[in-house]
Amino acid sequence: MAGTRQGAGGAASAAEPGPALWEPDTGRLPAITEAAQTRRQKLTKALFIAVWMIFLGGPLEDLFSGRLGTAGTVWGAVGLAAFVGTYFALVFRHTRTPLPGRTVYTLLVLLYALAWALSLTEGTDWLVLFVYVVVASCAVLPAGRAVAAMAACVLALAAIGTGFGTRPWWGVWTSFVIPALLGGFALMSARKTVRTMRELREARAVVAELAASEERLRLARDLHDLLGHSLSLITLKSELAGRMLPDHPERAAEQVADIERVSRQALVDVREAVSGYRRPTLAVELAGARTALETAGIAADLPPRPPAVELAPEHEGVLAWALREAVTNVVRHSAAGRCTVTLQPPADDPAALRLTVADDGKGPSGNGEGNGLSGLRERLAECGGTLTTTAGPEGGFMLRATVPSVP
Numbered sequence: 001m002a003g004t005r006q007g008a009g010g011a012a013s014a015a016e017p018g019p020a021l022w023e024p025d026t027g028r029l030p031a032i033t034e035a036a037q038t039r040r041q042k043l044t045k046a047l048f049i050a051v052w053m054i055f056l057g058g059p060l061e062d063l064f065s066g067r068l069g070t071a072g073t074v075w076g077a078v079g080l081a082a083f084v085g086t087y088f089a090l091v092f093r094h095t096r097t098p099l100p101g102r103t104v105y106t107l108l109v110l111l112y113a114l115a116w117a118l119s120l121t122e123g124t125d126w127l128v129l130f131v132y133v134v135v136a137s138c139a140v141l142p143a144g145r146a147v148a149a150m151a152a153c154v155l156a157l158a159a160i161g162t163g164f165g166t167r168p169w170w171g172v173w174t175s176f177v178i179p180a181l182l183g184g185f186a187l188m189s190a191r192k193t194v195r196t197m198r199e200l201r202e203a204r205a206v207v208a209e210l211a212a213s214e215e216r217l218r219l220a221r222d223l224h225d226l227l228g229h230s231l232s233l234i235t236l237k238s239e240l241a242g243r244m245l246p247d248h249p250e251r252a253a254e255q256v257a258d259i260e261r262v263s264r265q266a267l268v269d270v271r272e273a274v275s276g277y278r279r280p281t282l283a284v285e286l287a288g289a290r291t292a293l294e295t296a297g298i299a300a301d302l303p304p305r306p307p308a309v310e311l312a313p314e315h316e317g318v319l320a321w322a323l324r325e326a327v328t329n330v331v332r333h334s335a336a337g338r339c340t341v342t343l344q345p346p347a348d349d350p351a352a353l354r355l356t357v358a359d360d361g362k363g364p365s366g367n368g369e370g371n372g373l374s375g376l377r378e379r380l381a382e383c384g385g386t387l388t389t390t391a392g393p394e395g396g397f398m399l400r401a402t403v404p405s406v407p
Helices: 039-064 069-096 101-122 124-140 143-161 170-244 249-278 282-295 313-334 371-382
Strands: 299-301 338-344 352-359 386-391 397-404
Touching: 039 069, 039 101, 039 124, 069 101, 069 124, 101 124, 101 143, 124 143, 124 170, 143 170, 170 249, 170 282, 282 299, 282 313, 282 338, 313 338, 313 352, 313 371, 313 397, 371 386, 371 397
Parallel strands: 299 338
Antiparallel strands: 338 352, 352 397, 386 397
């Protein structure tokens, strides 16, 4: 997730474009236009660009029709190239690395001026350029200023399209004004949706951190309860043994033997407490897997909780390790757009529980298993389980880990 930068006083100055609605404290436009890392994100970005490029069909056809004459064609080609270049510089360059505020407003004014000039000189087919001005404004401006920019574009469309009141308005309204409004409001809605999703991911991360903190506090309480009495007893018996020497060596030896017994029992208790603390659970790993996948931009299809199957704690721990390892590999290496996780008894062994993790990414590399999968296979073998890895049903990678329900 991209970091946020807090604005002074929470308000934008006259020279700076206020925070974009998509990410309230920055000018960035995430998700749709930032660098794509998965196939789904790349496809989304390509479609986002392609849909808006369709609107250039009218001006391009007009350029090649010969209607404009030599001077008009040259001016139209130069003006259209400048307009498209400015549009890409503003929308896609700014959303990767935010431009200075004055530059943003300068580019928006340039887009608006080019749309006016080309529409007045080349004809009504060029009014479609105002649609791009609306999209650019909604991509880089906060809601209030974006609506103001949309209103300015609608007024320009109405004025130029109707010949300043000398032609019917209905054709201009249906051909240009409605697409501009739909495009602008659709982009603003998408920005709100992405902002909500980002806030949800951040909330999930906070919940996970709180759960980890609570678990650390539980361990601290357990260690205090386990060691408090034992250490006090060891201290007391050590003092007694010191007082008994050198006059009563036999009684001192008894105290030393008691100290050894208490310390050994304390060591056993601490090991058991730490072992239980370190053993992962399926419920915790499922929540962590969802957060990790969604943070990486991968659609997560997994159950909200483990099935109600009686499972030995050590077997559940191994299966939880398998889930963690599989999801880590999906996030790091798969370039997947979707990951599906299932937990259910296999058809041929209802007494067991099988974890299946499948993605639609690049698939097996052919370089053999890494240390993570090899270690996981050994863990499963120790508890009577199995691990299989194959190509997934959607062409990606699939991992299956199975453990018996009882030792």
